[in-house]
Amino acid sequence: MWFKKSNIITVVILLVFIYFSMRLTEFDLTKFKDFRNMIDFLSQWFPMDFSQLPDMIQDTLETLSMAFLGSVLGLIIALPISFLAARNTAPSKALFHFSRVALSFVRSIPEIVFGLILLTTLGLGPFPAVIAIMFHNVGVFGKLISELIEAADPGPQEAMKAVGAKKWIAYLFSIMPQIWPNVLSQFFYRFEVAIRTSLILGFIGGGGIGQRLFNDFKTFQYSAVSLDVLIIMVMVIIIDFLASYVRNRII
Numbered sequence: 001m002w003f004k005k006s007n008i009i010t011v012v013i014l015l016v017f018i019y020f021s022m023r024l025t026e027f028d029l030t031k032f033k034d035f036r037n038m039i040d041f042l043s044q045w046f047p048m049d050f051s052q053l054p055d056m057i058q059d060t061l062e063t064l065s066m067a068f069l070g071s072v073l074g075l076i077i078a079l080p081i082s083f084l085a086a087r088n089t090a091p092s093k094a095l096f097h098f099s100r101v102a103l104s105f106v107r108s109i110p111e112i113v114f115g116l117i118l119l120t121t122l123g124l125g126p127f128p129a130v131i132a133i134m135f136h137n138v139g140v141f142g143k144l145i146s147e148l149i150e151a152a153d154p155g156p157q158e159a160m161k162a163v164g165a166k167k168w169i170a171y172l173f174s175i176m177p178q179i180w181p182n183v184l185s186q187f188f189y190r191f192e193v194a195i196r197t198s199l200i201l202g203f204i205g206g207g208g209i210g211q212r213l214f215n216d217f218k219t220f221q222y223s224a225v226s227l228d229v230l231i232i233m234v235m236v237i238i239i240d241f242l243a244s245y246v247r248n249r250i251i
Helices: 005-024 029-043 050-084 093-108 111-122 126-150 155-162 167-202 208-218 222-250
Strands: none
Touching (some): 050 093, 050 126, 050 208, 111 126, 126 167, 155 167, 167 208, 167 222, 208 222
């Protein structure tokens, strides 16, 4: 049953892709022979330096604020655009295709590229990082929410139109209640992603705990690096649990 011609061809194609991917990425497990060097390096991380903990907590709160604000603003902007980018609610085909292409264009640009571009105008700090996260989230939220709109049950829309409601009122009050739980779920997921993105944006001067981690690495303060990493891990775990709790309570 498993030895069908189509399955064999699929496996062969998969193996060819794996082989070329390993060649292009110089995948070589023998490089782990110097594993002891990594252990020696990590041993320099301990004991942790707790003297800078108050400043680290402040940077952590800044990182959380960047992620939250970028996600919320992205969702607010993406919501109306999503109705233009959905096949069943777009006013015209031209506007539908234009909205889809615009969202794909924004989504294809990583946050770090947006951050590097915005730094030339806005300078260093968390503000350009917030805008970079917001831009990318507009593209992601726009695509996800427009797909939810297209999958919504058309029955309530038709019922509202039948009693004389205008189109935008019918869309707002018949589609939004259906998709809102999934929209919230997507928001919390993107918020978690934005926290990790904020750390990367900190490496290019976006502020927060990411920038502190980068500076501690550059100045060889490994005892501070270990505490940075611990704080980041605790922050991500807490947000993950908190998001799951809120999702379960609301959805």
